[in-house]
Amino acid sequence: MGNPHILVVPFPAQGHAIPLMELSQILIKHGIKITFVNTEFNHKRITNALGKEPEGQVRLVSIPDGIGAEGNRNHLGKFTEACWKFMPGELKQLIEKINQTDDDEITCVLADMTMGLGVEVAAELGIKRAALWPAATLLLALILNIPKLIDDGVIDENGTPLKHEMIRLSPDTLTMNPSNFMWATIEDFTTQKIILDCMQKNNIAIEKAEWLLCNSTYNLEAGAFALVPKALPIGPLSELDILGNLEVNFWAEDGSCLKWLNLQPPRSVIYVAFGSFTILNPTQFQELALGLELSNKPFLWVVRPDIIEGKDDAYPEGFHNRVADRGRMVGWAPQRVVLSHPSIACFISHCGWNSTMEGLSNGVPFLCWPYFGDQFLNESYICDIWKVGLKFEKDESEIIRGEEIKSKVEKLLSDENFKARALELKEKTIDNIKEGGSSEQNLKSFIEWVKS
Numbered sequence: 001m002g003n004p005h006i007l008v009v010p011f012p013a014q015g016h017a018i019p020l021m022e023l024s025q026i027l028i029k030h031g032i033k034i035t036f037v038n039t040e041f042n043h044k045r046i047t048n049a050l051g052k053e054p055e056g057q058v059r060l061v062s063i064p065d066g067i068g069a070e071g072n073r074n075h076l077g078k079f080t081e082a083c084w085k086f087m088p089g090e091l092k093q094l095i096e097k098i099n100q101t102d103d104d105e106i107t108c109v110l111a112d113m114t115m116g117l118g119v120e121v122a123a124e125l126g127i128k129r130a131a132l133w134p135a136a137t138l139l140l141a142l143i144l145n146i147p148k149l150i151d152d153g154v155i156d157e158n159g160t161p162l163k164h165e166m167i168r169l170s171p172d173t174l175t176m177n178p179s180n181f182m183w184a185t186i187e188d189f190t191t192q193k194i195i196l197d198c199m200q201k202n203n204i205a206i207e208k209a210e211w212l213l214c215n216s217t218y219n220l221e222a223g224a225f226a227l228v229p230k231a232l233p234i235g236p237l238s239e240l241d242i243l244g245n246l247e248v249n250f251w252a253e254d255g256s257c258l259k260w261l262n263l264q265p266p267r268s269v270i271y272v273a274f275g276s277f278t279i280l281n282p283t284q285f286q287e288l289a290l291g292l293e294l295s296n297k298p299f300l301w302v303v304r305p306d307i308i309e310g311k312d313d314a315y316p317e318g319f320h321n322r323v324a325d326r327g328r329m330v331g332w333a334p335q336r337v338v339l340s341h342p343s344i345a346c347f348i349s350h351c352g353w354n355s356t357m358e359g360l361s362n363g364v365p366f367l368c369w370p371y372f373g374d375q376f377l378n379e380s381y382i383c384d385i386w387k388v389g390l391k392f393e394k395d396e397s398e399i400i401r402g403e404e405i406k407s408k409v410e411k412l413l414s415d416e417n418f419k420a421r422a423l424e425l426k427e428k429t430i431d432n433i434k435e436g437g438s439s440e441q442n443l444k445s446f447i448e449w450v451k452s
């Protein structure tokens with residue numbers, strides 16, 4: 001009998017590849033062989049960003065996503081549909097090929113929980129299967145409750161909210177505005193419906209998973225874990241190996257900002273990053289630049305090459321000269337390391353779940369700028385429940401103005417309670433991955449099962 005060999009199947013997006021790779025890196029250290037499946041399209045992006053073929057211990061392979069060279073991968077609905085149609089066949093072929101050529105057959109599939117199709121393929125082939133949920137566990141509970149939400153008349157069968165009052169799934173979870181439900185924030189109706197249907201299909205598929213792992217912790221989400229008893233926290237994943245080279249970046253990482261951070265005073269720098277999807281319109285981009293300028297503090301700002309809607313550049317005139325001695329812009333930062341740097345004072349964030357966990361695990365207070373999907377839910381955790389951040393207010397034209405940015409930065413940084421709570425939450429959260437912590441114990445049991 002060969003060694004345990006896991007096929008890891010992320011949803012093809014940056015915020016999904018990262019936590020699955022973080023977990024892969026840990027499993028490798030426990031002597032488990034990993035083959036990590038990207039789409040061909042993303043594999044090219046990763047090698048372009050690295051400037052070479054990845055050469056880490058995790059073996060990267062790729063399969064087509066069924067979209068074709070010219071297809072539109074930004075249409076979330078069509079993209080998800082294509083994944084469900086094409087990937088099961090591709091995955092089966094891949095497993096057969098590996099099993100014929102590799103000394104160690106695939107013994108387990110670890111799928112992103114949004115890729116229940118990977119779980120189904122493993123079940124069909126009679127191999128072990130587990131799934132990792134890369135977002136808040138409360139979102140998982142919400143999605144598993146879609147049939148009940150429809151029965152209760154909270155949403156219709158297309159996912160459109162019918163009730164406009166706040167709801168909660170249990171007395172121990174936060175209240176949610178149905179119009180901020182993840183699928184309802186996707187503007188176009190067809191996409192919303194496709195996504196809702198795929199989620200329901202996925203709910204059935206993941207019933208076949210033997211393990212449901214979550215990048216979260218009991219102290220952060222006790223109420224949500226009570227609603228999904230099978231789900232087990234193993235987070236915060238980013239802290240298990242913060243310096244590990246993940247080799248799944250879609251953009252070239254600019255590590256030079258770490259040297260720049262070394263030169264800044266402790267707790268002085270505003271870190272600004274919106275993850276991998278968010279796009280700002282030129283006016284909003286300009287107001288953000290003005291806000292950073294007005295705040296009169298050092299800042300490190302991730303300006304992804306594709307972040308401005310329809311344009312390459314929307315900086316206010318003379319901006320670069322005026323902030324030259326205290327502002328630093330990069331295309332893609334080593335975010336996990338940046339957030340652990342003592343110079344960081346606060347995090348202006350779109351509140352993606354990975355960013356949320358990474359900020360929390362480093363005791364960094366937040367200024368929240370959610371954009372779509374689950375980001376409103378995460379904002380609510382940060383500001384209303386954990387109280388480690390503040391929300392920005394938009395004006396009547398739906399723009400967050402420079403003055404608002406300046407004033408919230410001042411408010412957050414002048415109130416020591418935010419930092420104190422953030423540090424307390426960091427300690428409690430990190431304790432979970434220490435020897436004997438609940439995440440550590442869950443991960444240990446999972447590894448034993450993989451090896452058994």
Ligand code: UDP
Binds near residue numbers: 273274336353358
């Ligand atoms: N990230 C990074 N460098 C950047 C911006 C983001 O490494 O300059 C990483 C970040 O650490 C996180 C991921 O990209 O792990 C973004 O995931 P998140 O869930 O926050 O947002 P999404 O991109 O899915 O909207």
